Amino acid sequence: MARFSENALTVLQERYLRRDESGHTIEDPDGMLRRVAEAVAVPARDFGEDPGYWEERFFQRLNALEFLPNSPALMNAGVPNGQLAACFVLPLHDDLDSIFGALALAARIQQSGGGVGFSFSELRPAGSQVRSTGGVSSGPLSFMELFNHATTVIRSGGRRRGANMAVLRVEHPDIREFINAKLVPHALENFNLSVGITNEFLRALDAGAKFALRNQRTRLPMATVDARALFDAMVDAAHDSGDPGLLFLDEINRHNPTPALGRIETTNPCGEQPLLPYESCTLGSINLAAFAREADIDWERLREAIHDAVVFLDNLIEASHYPAKEIESATRQSRKIGLGVMGLADLLAVLGIPYDSDEAVALGERIAAALTREARVKSIELGARRGSFPALSESIWPARGIRTLRNAAVTCVAPTGTLSLLAGCSSGIEPFFGLASVRRALDGRTLTEVNRAALDALKALGPSGLRAVKEICEHGSMRMVPGIPEKLKRRFPIALELHPLDHVRMQAAFQRHVDAAVSKTVNLPATASVDDVREVFDAARRLKLKGVTVYRYGSKSTQALSLVNDERAPDCRECAV
DSSP states (O other), rough: OOOOOOOHHHHIIIIIBBTTTTTBBOOOHEEEEEEEHHHHHHGGGGTTTTTHHHHHHHHHHHTTTTTEOHHHHHHHSTTTTTTOEEEEEOOSSHHHHHHHHHHHHHHHHTTTOEEOOOOOOTTTTTTTTTTTEEEEEHHHHHHHHHHHHHHHHHHTTTTSSEEEEEEEESSSTTHHHHHTGGGGGTTTTEEEEEEOOOHHHHHHHHHHHHEEETTTTTTEEEEEEEEHHHHHHHHHHHHHSSOOEEHHHHHHTTOOOOGGGGGOOOEEETOEEOOOOOOOEEEEEEEGGGGETTTTEHHHHHHHHHEEEEEEHHHHHHOOSSSHHHHHHHHHHOOOOOEEEEHHHHHHHHHHHTTTTTHHHHHHHHHHHHHHHHHHHHHHHHEEEEOOOOTGGGGSSSSGGGGOOOOOOBBBBBHHHHHHHHHOOTTTTOOOOOSSSEOOOOOSSSEEEEOHHHHHHHHHTTHHHHHHHHHHHSSSSOOOTSSSSSHHHHHHOGGGGGGGHHHHHHHHHTTOSSOOBBOOOOEETTTTOHHHHHHHHHHHHTOOOSEEEEETTSSSOOEEEEEEGOOOOOOOOOGGO
């Protein structure tokens, strides 16, 4: 049976294990993994393959915590009408039928554990004339508030936080109101906000020029603003509240695998999966820590795991129940999957490589290249055996010599917040948030998490290490603790101790090879300056990221993760000495 931690078992009980009509749990963690493996293996039969073979392979990967799929798959696989994808994008046009149709569909998606991305850019600005009624438009922000409230209602009965992404193009006349929307405490709590940055805006920014805000229906200018002042407003708001992030729309579309099907205007809630309207995507993550061996990675075992994960995610597309026929059609047209990684910080710690080193960035890039290369190899093989995605001939791939391909895109890097807790590893490609930290659970409880590898390394030092354990557990870091060898401190840095650009460099290393995008939060200490945020945004553009998000510690009244001394003392056995 998989070795789940106490906190993981708590979360499994709360969110993932099946219940009967009375609310009583009717499966254990082993049963959950078996349910998922069995259900996801079934589609193999449609392609002349043995479902029993794949069930056993899938179960072994899940049971070893080498790979986990997105939460909806763990919750809903094997359940009647189970929806198995995490990421969705819904279109919003400038009429009430479109807006309220999207709202109803988003509610169904969120009820099943999925997250939804929207571009509000087509909606006319506040104060615009509405010819059909003679009134005036309330603008995109008012509709965001409506969607936010609906998500709160859905969340109250759900097993997972409802999540949305709102994107507004930088030239929208209401862009300043959008940039400042989260400066109001508790505003739009169920949304991540990103400004859709264009090359036109960046040229104006570089030139120190004025920039036109345009009516999205007529494309006629409605006002002009100073591009630098507008960019500074984004920097200031991100410093104060963590929102907005930046989404580089032209860079995203430069890598759009199916440009003939349309332009991409938004992403899923965490930014790692740019999607066309109505597309959905199944996600999963390889636990890199499970493939560490002495001074290197077991590359052959990793390759095999990547291949199995691609089959798993492709099968999810077949096994999923879709909340609308438009979503099923768009999803099957491109068959995008998003295979990513988690546990990078754990891997680096095992290998003795500091996260903020050139060696770590080089290894990150090597991992990303292998991930996408091997995932595509398997997708090419599946395309030959099962059939390519229908839009292949209209995609970028034939021009690159690829004649069969099952999935238009194969890789992305998701944040893996809950998945990494289940797997007992660090999230995504993030550094350790803290060597001791507190996580807020869905029901408001707090879960104390302690890095057992760091504690074991300290205890191995003898009396000096044992004395340090209590301080580590209280403050989450070993950097300022006396008596700890510098080499050990370098193995276990935490996010708030890193230079901001070390975060960006690692994101860029993965982005250079990943098909979709990389979800990465540049966690900044509470003392970080506005100039630190500006430096991150400038570097993200320079290094050709598709998006970037910063979060200055304590800039929101509540946050998902906190250092222990900012919440409460840990009550975990790992800290006992």
